[in-house]
Amino acid sequence: MSATPVPASHPRLRIAARTGAAVLGGYAFTWGFIAACTALAVKLGMDFHDAEFLASALGLLLFLAVFLGTVASRRGALLLWGVLLGGGALLAAAGSLLQASIA
Amino acid sequence: MFHSFRQAMAWLHTWFGLVLGFVLMAAFFFGALSVFDREIDRWAIPATRFEPQPMPSFEKVLRPAFERLQPPPEMVEAMRPRVDGPMPERFDRIAYWSAYTTHRDPVLAIYAGWEVPGARNPDEQLYAVGTIDPRDGTPLPDDRLKIGSGFFFPLHYGLTLDWKNLGIWIVGFSALVMLAALVSGVVMHRKLFRELFTFRPGKARLRSALDLHNLTGVVALPFHFFFAFTGLVIFSATYYFPLGHTQLHELHELHEQHEAAALGLPHGRSGVPAGLANVDAMVGEAQRRWEARGMAGDVGFLVLQHVGDANGYVSVYRAGTDRIALVGQGIHFKADTGALLREDPPATPVARVAEFLTGLHLQHFRHWLLRWLYVFGGLMGAVCIATGFVFFVEKRKRQHARVGSQGVRIVDALAVTTVTGMVLAALGILVANRLLPEALPGRGDWERFAFWGTWALALVHAGWRSAPVARGLPNPAWREQCWAIAVLALAAAVLNWITTGDHLLRTLAAGYWPVAGLDLALLAVAAIAAAAGHRLGRRAEAAARIGAHGGEAAHA
Numbered sequence: 135m136s137a138t139p140v141p142a143s144h145p146r147l148r149i150a151a152r153t154g155a156a157v158l159g160g161y162a163f164t165w166g167f168i169a170a171c172t173a174l175a176v177k178l179g180m181d182f183h184d185a186e187f188l189a190s191a192l193g194l195l196l197f198l199a200v201f202l203g204t205v206a207s208r209r210g211a212l213l214l215w216g217v218l219l220g221g222g223a224l225l226a227a228a229g230s231l232l233q234a235s236i237a
Numbered sequence: 238m239f240h241s242f243r244q245a246m247a248w249l250h251t252w253f254g255l256v257l258g259f260v261l262m263a264a265f266f267f268g269a270l271s272v273f274d275r276e277i278d279r280w281a282i283p284a285t286r287f288e289p290q291p292m293p294s295f296e297k298v299l300r301p302a303f304e305r306l307q308p309p310p311e312m313v314e315a316m317r318p319r320v321d322g323p324m325p326e327r328f329d330r331i332a333y334w335s336a337y338t339t340h341r342d343p344v345l346a347i348y349a350g351w352e353v354p355g356a357r358n359p360d361e362q363l364y365a366v367g368t369i370d371p372r373d374g375t376p377l378p379d380d381r382l383k384i385g386s387g388f389f390f391p392l393h394y395g396l397t398l399d400w401k402n403l404g405i406w407i408v409g410f411s412a413l414v415m416l417a418a419l420v421s422g423v424v425m426h427r428k429l430f431r432e433l434f435t436f437r438p439g440k441a442r443l444r445s446a447l448d449l450h451n452l453t454g455v456v457a458l459p460f461h462f463f464f465a466f467t468g469l470v471i472f473s474a475t476y477y478f479p480l481g482h483t484q485l486h487e488l489h490e491l492h493e494q495h496e497a498a499a500l501g502l503p504h505g506r507s508g509v510p511a512g513l514a515n516v517d518a519m520v521g522e523a524q525r526r527w528e529a530r531g532m533a534g535d536v537g538f539l540v541l542q543h544v545g546d547a548n549g550y551v552s553v554y555r556a557g558t559d560r561i562a563l564v565g566q567g568i569h570f571k572a573d574t575g576a577l578l579r580e581d582p583p584a585t586p587v588a589r590v591a592e593f594l595t596g597l598h599l600q601h602f603r604h605w606l607l608r609w610l611y612v613f614g615g616l617m618g619a620v621c622i623a624t625g626f627v628f629f630v631e632k633r634k635r636q637h638a639r640v641g642s643q644g645v646r647i648v649d650a651l652a653v654t655t656v657t658g659m660v661l662a663a664l665g666i667l668v669a670n671r672l673l674p675e676a677l678p679g680r681g682d683w684e685r686f687a688f689w690g691t692w693a694l695a696l697v698h699a700g701w702r703s704a705p706v707a708r709g710l711p712n713p714a715w716r717e718q719c720w721a722i723a724v725l726a727l728a729a730a731v732l733n734w735i736t737t738g739d740h741l742l743r744t745l746a747a748g749y750w751p752v753a754g755l756d757l758a759l760l761a762v763a764a765i766a767a768a769a770g771h772r773l774g775r776r777a778e779a780a781a782r783i784g785a786h787g788g789e790a791a792h793a
Binding site: 205236 | 246248480484491585
């Protein structure tokens with residue numbers, strides 16, 4: 135996916151696209167991360183609530199890092215949206231596959 | 238979009254901090270008050286001004302109280318469309334009865350949940366909450382607003398915006414922004430150590446506001462980070478990332494079955510009616526077992542699952558008065574025979590980290606010094622955010638005045654509303670609590686109206702008085718609301734005396750700190766607010782003398 139540069143004459147649109155990616159894209163990516171981590175930890179024998187807690191705590195720190203990184207990134211907002219939503223979807227799918235292999 | 242990482246961080250810090258700062262102020266300020274939520278409850282409900290009580294006898298006190306509980310009629314009505322067939326006259330399929338208490342609770346909150354026959358979603362239950370006097374089981378009217386634990390506390394994490402948990406989401410996003418503001422603030426300043434020792438109150442307003450912003454941010458940096466982070470962690474699995482109830486529901490179900498197997502009882506109800514053995518005997522047995530482990534203690538949490546069913550069991554948890562964890566050392570008994578089913582194994586390392594993080598945030602354990610440090614930490618967070626607003630305004634005021642922009646005027650008025658206006662709202666509910674007639678129907682609702690009404694008035698006042706800001710001058714509303722705080726805080730303490738007879742000499746002599754402490758805090762607030770109002774007044778006079786055009790002078 136190539137980043138389509140938004141014209142510089144729309145600074146508000148650029149800010150909206152970027153903060154949107156940081157907040158919503160970051161959320162989707164974090165969701166996927168927590169799903170994959172929880173399922174993986176359970177697969178490796180951890181108690182469900184322990185896995186859920188550990189993945190959530192790490193996921194929240196990851197969300198913070200993704201949020202800051204997306205705002206500061208020099209890449210185009212569209213690319214960031216793609217990476218975060220795509221990555222989140224892949225991770226979530228991994229979580230569901232792992233769950234299916236256990237339950 | 239930005240030329241450097243630092244520039245991006247500065248942009249994020251300024252604008253996200255400005256927009257969500259208003260929410261964060263409420264989370265920090267009412268969080269600081271929630272540290273003493275149960276004590277504020279005592280002040281607000283004079284009938285409950287007695288010493289904390291241990292968990293009462295089940296057979297003598299709790300059982301009759303639980304048996305009286307039924308779901309509130311409006312909740313039954315609300316569920317009716319999601320149920321096939323008629324609603325029962327009396328709900329008797331008890332999912333759970335439970336009671337939770339701490340070393341600071343004179344009254345006891347009890348909870349009950351019911352399964353509903355014919356519910357389309359079998360997991361949807363009806364529930365009820367009651368409050369009793371644990372000394373004799375007398376039910377206490379539940380429409381008396383527990384201003385501390387029932388209003389300030391939920392306000393702190395959910396703004397009492399219950400629709401679709403909107404408030405919880407807003408506060409959660411603000412907590413993420415708080416973390417981002419802390420990181421970006423550190424990136425912006427770099428000279429972190431120096432900020433610890435820099436405060437120049439005599440310097441220009443701009444510089445001293447920034448000094449105080451940095452000082453309160455850096456001194457309590459671990460505190461701010463810890464509370465914003467653990468606040469998110471506590472709600473994560475329930476609200477923000479509810480995977481166990483959605484995407485990973487099957488794993489969660491599997492876990493419940495493992496738990497049931499470990500307990501030695503099938504998961505869920507059997508449908509076979511059964512009796513209930515003596516619960517006090519089970520509690521006594523649990524306490525004997527704790528003592529044998531060298532950790533004698535009180536009961537903090539008592540739960541009866543599936544009461545009246547052959548799969549029913551009773552869980553007894555030790556109060557965490559001397560532990561970080563809220564409760565622990567759970568021991569489970571079969572409800573119909575009283576036979577021991579299981580003692581919870583020692584917590585896993587991950588569970589201990591979880592208990593530590595949530596326990597330290599909620600602080601139900603006994604440590605009065607730490608409790609006060611939390612109050613000061615929370616207030617420091619509020620000061621940090623408030624000085625952020627002041628800095629934002631001071632930095633842009635003259636420039637906005639030159640070009641005729643109203644931007645900082647609006648920000649300043651909102652800052653007045655969130656700083657002094659929020660204190661006024663908190664005092665407004667306390668004053669209303671003492672002034673409203675005891676028997677007023679829906680008294681708690683009127684108290685809430687007083688809170689929001691006071692806050693709305695503060696907003697109107699701040700906006701109405703804000704014109705000087707557009708000319709580069711201070712808003713006199715800051716000073717006037719300081720004086721209003723002084724008057725209301727004093728009034729609240731005096732009204733407590735007049736309406737209950739519990740003046741400071743009496744409560745101090747009796748050592749009844751929940752009420753004495755709040756009265757002393759009210760007097761301290763009155764004194765600080767009066768001093769601040771006086772100072773702001775002198776400054777305005779000085780400005781008027783040296784010939785500021787219009788502005789303050791015209792309003793004086």
